[in-house]
Amino acid sequence: MNKKQKKMLGRIIISAILIVVLEQLPIAGMLRFGLFLFPYLIIGYDILIKAFNGIRNKQVFDENFLMAVATIGAMMVGIFGEGDYTEAIAVMLFYQVGELFQSYAVGKSRKNISELMDIRPDYANVERNGKLERVDPDEVGIGSIIIVQPGEKVPLDGVIIEGESSLNTSALTGESLPREAVIGDEIISGCINMTSVLKIQTTKEFGESTVSKILDLVENASSRKSKSEDFISKFAKVYTPLVCYSALALAIIPPLVRMFGMGLSPDWADWIYRALTFLVISCPCALVISIPLSFFAGIGGASKEGILVKGSNYMETLSKTKYVVFDKTGTLTQGVFEVNGIHHNEMEDSKLIEYAALVESASSHPISKSLQKAYGKEIDRSRVTETQEISGNGITAKVDGIEVAAGNAKLMNRLNIKYIECHHVGTIIHMAINGSYAGHIIISDIIKPHSAEAIRSLKKAGIEKAVMLTGDAKAVAESVAKSLGMDEVYSELLPGDKVSKVEELLNIKTEKAKLAFVGDGINDAPVLSRADIGIAMGAMGSDAAIEAADVVLMDDNPIKIAKAIKISRKCIRIVYQNIVFAIGIKFIVLVLGALGIANMWLAIFADVGVTIIAVLNAIRVLFVKKL
The missing domain is CATH 3.40.50.1000 (HAD superfamily/HAD-like)
Structure with a gap:
């Protein structure tokens, strides 16, 4: 529990003890009212302040207003001996219990997101005059050299230029297994260096780094509302004023009908009590709290899984x-292509690969990289001229003044070159030298x-x-x-x-x-x-x-797609459960309250009890089953 939650728990305990003690004392009249006012204000002063501020800001109809009106009304009825102060205080008490549960549940789901937020680096180590200086990551430019020691977060995206280490990427991917990193590897911000010192040359400014983009994504997730949340917001705007006016009508119309239409005693206290009970029952806390919480918990639970x-x-x-x-x-597939076959006419394997690697040297496509890897030598781009890439076909260029074409069957047809079909499974790179077919190279991707x-x-x-x-x-x-x-x-x-x-x-x-x-x-x-x-x-x-x-x-594990869908379906299922449960229970108890069957204690269950059950149901989204 945080400090605020502990303070609320203390107020709840003190108020509950005071109610029990005061109930045992033989007191009556205004003295009884004055003494019971203490636990009422201890537990409910913040609700009364919020209700007053809402009225002042012309945003009257919310759950704070409902609670304030219902409990103040119940206390007033108690003065005239027609009600029980304990009921009024209990409404506030259990309402705050519900708020405490909701706060704890939000904290629980926020924890998963806050763990992700821990990837935000506090500093970057820059070497100056032989000493390490800690600077704000925002102050480090592209191309700077930073030092990341064991146990520290990688503050910016870059390339390792010195050192080898294991990286903890669990905050980003949800995977507990470390990743090995060596010289030349790209490394992203947010990882934790585990074993050895790394020297990294930065490739992005902090504002454009992976960690910044991820944090921005998570921080703004709550601003994109679902249709269910929009429905609840619109529902509450209509529902809350409606029940307030209904309660007012319940307090006034039946007594007037009894008095003028039937000639009976109006029995104001009974109908006012019913109206106050109606207000407590009608408080839309279960919906207003649990629906956004369900989505928040779903997003939190998903983030824990990367x-x-x-x-x-x-x-x-x-x-x-x-x-x-x-x-x-x-x-x-892994997107890692490997040359696993070379078929040619009269040219040596190494020469065909050399031509293919050179003509493809300007491309960053994985197939081009696999050809360059198979060549195994440094590419001299000065040997390549007149490069032309034909989308969906391949590349033509001159290598040492010799016309070379590398591509698929479409390219050969385009150049009117007769080629040999290859029946091996893989990506086939057909090669033509000076307008004549020279052979083909088979490249395969790994699933x-x-x-x-x-x-x-x-x-x-x-x-x-x-x-x-x-x-x-x-x-x-x-x-x-x-x-x-x-x-x-x-x-x-x-x-x-x-x-x-x-x-x-x-x-x-x-x-x-x-x-x-x-x-x-x-x-x-x-x-x-x-x-x-x-x-x-x-x-x-x-x-x-x-x-x-x-x-x-x-990360690159495709099995997480099914996990993401399962988390979303569990989240939506819980949202619908809470909507049906909350509206159903409230409707039943509202009818019972209007008929005078439901008292304030049943009203407390319809409000706080339903809210707590809905909140507990919502936080189930946090628990993700292993596939």
């Missing part, structure tokens, strides 16, 4: 997902270990269709799709084709079913934005992912 949901509206959309569309490379299990988990979670989109050749795409158990696969797609295919799938699905697109976030921003909900995975360090996606998975 799943960042940008708002409760996305949580709601995610829960309705029935179609999941995957980009292949970097999402279902992630958990991809097949992730698809099975999605099917188990009720996903109707899993679809894979890729720019790879049909044979490669179908081989990967079959091994993973995909329902549909679309191959040989250009980047623009992926958007068109997602739009096509959006048009054929039912309106209630939502479509999620899962990509690596680097070049999938248009598709992530077009889908009902965009999920970027393996997003550590990817600005595009954090900006474009609605849900960000901080």
